Amino acid sequence: MRTVKWNAFLSGLCGFAVALGVVAASARADVTTEKGASILVFPKVRASGTFDTEIQITNIGNNMVHARCFYVNTTKPAPTSPPQWVETDFEIWLTKQQPTRWHVSTGRLGVPGGPIEGEIVPAGGLGEPGFSPGRVPPVETPFEGELKCVEVSESLDPFTGNHLKGEATIFALDNLNISDPHEGTSAGDVAKYNAIGIQGNPDATPPSNTLSLDGDVYDRCPAKLIVNFLGGGLDSVDPVAATFDDADRPNSSVNTELTLVPCSENFELQQPTSSTVQFLVFNELEQRFSASTTVTCYLSAFLTTIDQPTKDAHLSDQSIFSRTVLGTDAAQVEITPVADNLGNAHAVIGVVDRVTHVGDVTARAIMSVVTEGDLAPATGPETITLPEP
Numbered sequence: 039m040r041t042v043k044w045n046a047f048l049s050g051l052c053g054f055a056v057a058l059g060v061v062a063a064s065a066r067a068d069v070t071t072e073k074g075a076s077i078l079v080f081p082k083v084r085a086s087g088t089f090d091t092e093i094q095i096t097n098i099g100n101n102m103v104h105a106r107c108f109y110v111n112t113t114k115p116a117p118t119s120p121p122q123w124v125e126t127d128f129e130i131w132l133t134k135q136q137p138t139r140w141h142v143s144t145g146r147l148g149v150p151g152g153p154i155e156g157e158i159v160p161a162g163g164l165g166e167p168g169f170s171p172g173r174v175p176p177v178e179t180p181f182e183g184e185l186k187c188v189e190v191s192e193s194l195d196p197f198t199g200n201h202l203k204g205e206a207t208i209f210a211l212d213n214l215n216i217s218d219p220h221e222g223t224s225a226g227d228v229a230k231y232n233a234i235g236i237q238g239n240p241d242a243t244p245p246s247n248t249l250s251l252d253g254d255v256y257d258r259c260p261a262k263l264i265v266n267f268l269g270g271g272l273d274s275v276d277p278v279a280a281t282f283d284d285a286d287r288p289n290s291s292v293n294t295e296l297t298l299v300p301c302s303e304n305f306e307l308q309q310p311t312s313s314t315v316q317f318l319v320f321n322e323l324e325q326r327f328s329a330s331t332t333v334t335c336y337l338s339a340f341l342t343t344i345d346q347p348t349k350d351a352h353l354s355d356q357s358i359f360s361r362t363v364l365g366t367d368a369a370q371v372e373i374t375p376v377a378d379n380l381g382n383a384h385a386v387i388g389v390v391d392r393v394t395h396v397g398d399v400t401a402r403a404i405m406s407v408v409t410e411g412d413l414a415p416a417t418g419p420e421t422i423t424l425p426e427p
Contacts, residue, residue: 068257069387071406074098074200075235076256077249077422078187081388082231082297082338082404083109084208085143086180088223092207094139095187095233097132099201105130106194106424107187108305109142112336113180123310123335127425128175129194130187132202142185145176183336184299186422188249189238194427195246198238198255205232208404223400231389231404236301247426251301252419253412259301259385259420261411263373267294267390269321269361270342271354276394277367290396294359297338298373298388301413304423310335313384314376317344319358322366327358330376333386341371375413385413385420 083091097103111124132138140146187204191197210227238244242255251258268274276290300311312334319327329345331337341359355362359371375383391404413420 068409068412069260070235070237071232073203073235073237075202076189076196076198076200076238077236078105078185078202078204079234079236079299079387080185080204080206081234081299082208082391083142083185083206084182085141085177086182088212089208089210091142092139092209093142093185094137094205094207095130095132096137096203097134097201098203099199100134102134103132103199103201104190104192104194104197105132105187105202106190106427107185108303109175109177109181109185110183110303110336111177111181112183123308124178125305125308126175126177127305128173129190130174140174142177142181143179145174182338186303188422188424196238196244196249196424198240198242198244200237200240203233203235205230208402210402223402227400227402229391229402229404232406234387234389234406247306247424249422249424250419251421253414258412258414259387260409261374261385261413262409263298263386263388264408264410265294265296265371265373265390266368267341267359267371268292268368268392269359269364269366270294270340271357271360271362273355273361275361275367276396278394290394292392292394294341295338295391295393296341296344296388297336297391298333298386299336300333301385301387302420302422304421306423306425311384313386314378315386316374316376317358318372318374319364319369320371321364321369325365327363329358337386337388373407377415382415383413384415 078095080093085091095105106127106129109126112122114122187202189197189199189202207228207230210223210225212225236251236257238256239254244255249256270293274291274293276292298315300313302311312332314330314332317329331344342354342357344359346354346357354360357363361367375385377383388407389404390407391402394401
């Protein structure tokens, strides 16, 4: 269910009449992490007693930009329960050529009746009609899921201006199971990644609330994801630690956590999208292994648990993603959506989180995923359906 609807004006010294400048260009059939986009996807967002996430969104344009944003909390009510779908939506206004940021756990509530930190109040003051001080809702914790933001006009209609860029920083607040190669975390550990951007065609006229990722109005989503990774499991080693001190090699490990979200989502009807994806793995000797799983709404799992769905150490070394089965330190996996009997395959996008342990110290690094091709389902493009404003 949609739980909250908020309005926000972020970091503003500007008027309310908006004339957004655009540059004529045709939509490209891929996603980006470096250029301005009309849709931003933050696939991995966490807020709990152990982790929090800082979101930063930048307006790279020369006019005020508006965006509608949607948190999706997929935290399981119980370990054996399926992921839930709890959505919180809000709107933000972004000053030209300016970033804004907030912590997911606390949002940006500011001082009641006054501006938030770093915000400049318009000349008319807080009482000016239509002005709302910057407000972003805090999430209900524990939170694990995604954040999507869509550029819109002042009247909240989708706008293909490609003015948005984003970054997310996940930081550990406390130590957690330091000796666990999957869950271990050191307090103060920080990992940052760029939001995935889907560009729009400024010359196209997008529909009011259903965004068509067809390569014409908005870019298509990728047909394939490619991830290079180090074999995980009990036999995994951190080659960097071994380079400095061979004595550290037996005390080191490295595991890769994969986070995937579907491109298509229906925020109006609150319907999560499911996608069956195939994993084709090649080790350094070009030997091939395969597995598959279903992504419903959200997937965040260590590679060694995808084909061995448990975190018990004695089973992780039976996984095709483990160093024991691979027989080599490094490997590459191709992640491809599988078409159903109608020829439809729902695209996924995401990030990878490499977790390294050396003794009692852990470090995380979140990386973008290489994409290849673009997906064109047989019966229609991927879509993102927004609720009526």
